[in-house]
Amino acid sequence: MSESTAAWVREAIRVLEADANRSADTHLHVFPLPSEWGIDLYLKDESVHPTGSLKHRLARSLFLYGLVNGRIGPDTVLIEASSGSTAVSEAYFARMLGLEFVTVVPRKTSQEKIDLIEFYGGRCHFVDAAPAMYSEAERLAAECGGHYLDQFTFAERATDWRGNNNIAESVFTQLRSERHPVPSWIVVGAGTGGTSATFGRYVRYRRHHTKIAVVDPENSAFFGAWETGALDYATGMPSRIEGIGRPRVEPSFVPEIIDEMFQVPDAGSLAAIRFLRERTGHWAGGSTGTNLYGAFTLISRMLAEGKQGSVVTLLCDGGERYAKTYYDDAWVAEQGHDLAPHRAAMERFLETGRFPS
Missing domain, CATH: 3.40.50.1100 (Rossmann fold)
Incomplete structure (x- = not known):
């Protein structure tokens, strides 16, 4: 590498680091659950980054x-x-x-x-x-x-999972003053596998008892690979939930650090983002709905087992990118999705604490 190129690289790294320093940490929103449950649900809002997503x-x-x-x-x-x-x-x-x-x-x-x-x-x-x-x-x-x-x-290898203000370190720092500062579960989707790898490695490195759950949309290969152990598992079909799900297992997917996986129906993901908007005012993309569906599933299990604690998931990107798809009733109907049963299940969940597994 020539000295001029080396100087350019040094300046490029400075520019990237300066951009990170200008960007405040992303918010950790509370999703309202009945207080008597003793369980707190948080959404790490990655939509506030300069480019609007995780x-x-x-x-x-x-x-x-x-x-x-x-x-x-x-x-x-x-x-x-x-x-x-x-x-x-x-x-x-x-x-x-x-x-x-x-x-x-x-x-x-x-x-x-x-x-x-x-x-x-x-x-x-x-x-x-x-x-x-x-x-x-x-x-x-x-x-x-x-x-x-x-x-x-x-x-999975480009992110420093030990710290350096990665998303996992940020979440645990923000939870320090909460009543359940070490979450029972962290729920994320898999698009590359990098986010689940970062969280999974971080909680083990910091010796936390937090478990990692990964949610996967229909048509995706990640769930089948985790369930069977076959890393060459493939579906050959694209995910309808943008940003997560893949037709093949990607090299960054690390199944060994995952404690639980769910396959979430696409209609459930879309019902969840509409439910989120009505209950909190936050407008999110489809992958956030997949996350929220998984979080509801785990919270229902915790209640059945008499456990209290906190659950953290991600608000991955803003809903304005999907105004003509996921939030458009005509588009949803064209895809053959029926959101009503999932919406009803979420209403019952907040009333009874029970959610379909």
Whole structure:
């Protein structure tokens, strides 16, 4: 590496760190549960990041990982395969560093996400089927001599799970003054596997008794892999809940650190985000609904077992990105989803403490 390139890398790292310092920590919201339950439910609101989602953390980590490993320089073309939110955040950081950014996305990606990627200066390269993203991203990177950021491989290794203000450390710091400062459960979805790996490693490193639950949407391969132990498990079908679920098991998925997995019906995820908005005013994307469905399941189990404590999950991104899909009744009907039974189950849950397993 030449001295001019080394100087550019040092400045790029400073710029990324400065952006992190400017961004206040994300909020930890309380979801209202009956006080007599003795259980607290929190949502870590990742939608308040500059690019509006949990993936802002991942994108920064991937950029830092590429910089310190000598894979990103002043003229590097950056390539990614993404269903949307990661690419939005990566386009933001690429523009910050003055780098060209191209992402391979499924053609069915929401127009709102495509608009955001292009707003930050990124370019979208479309494929008809989600599984084709990987090979097409590799081809583009090889063709232009660029760097394939590859969130699905590097998510679990790019994040410092020991601390460094990662999301796990942030949650535990924010809970210090709560009545149950060490949560019984942390509930997250799996898109790359990086978030569950970060939380799972952190709680073991800090010797907490917290358990990790991962929720998976329909069509996704992660649940089948965890249940069977087959890491080559694949469904070949795309998830309808953007940001989580994959047609194959990604390299960043670490099943050994997961204590429980649930497969959540897609209609349940969509009913949950509408329920969240009505009960709290927070407008979230579909993956947050998947998380909330899993949290309700675990809280119901805790009540049946006579346990008290806290449960933490994530508000992954804002609902404005899905105004024409998940929040559109006509779109929901076209997909064949019936939200009414799930909505009724959530109402009963808050009345009785019982939720379908």
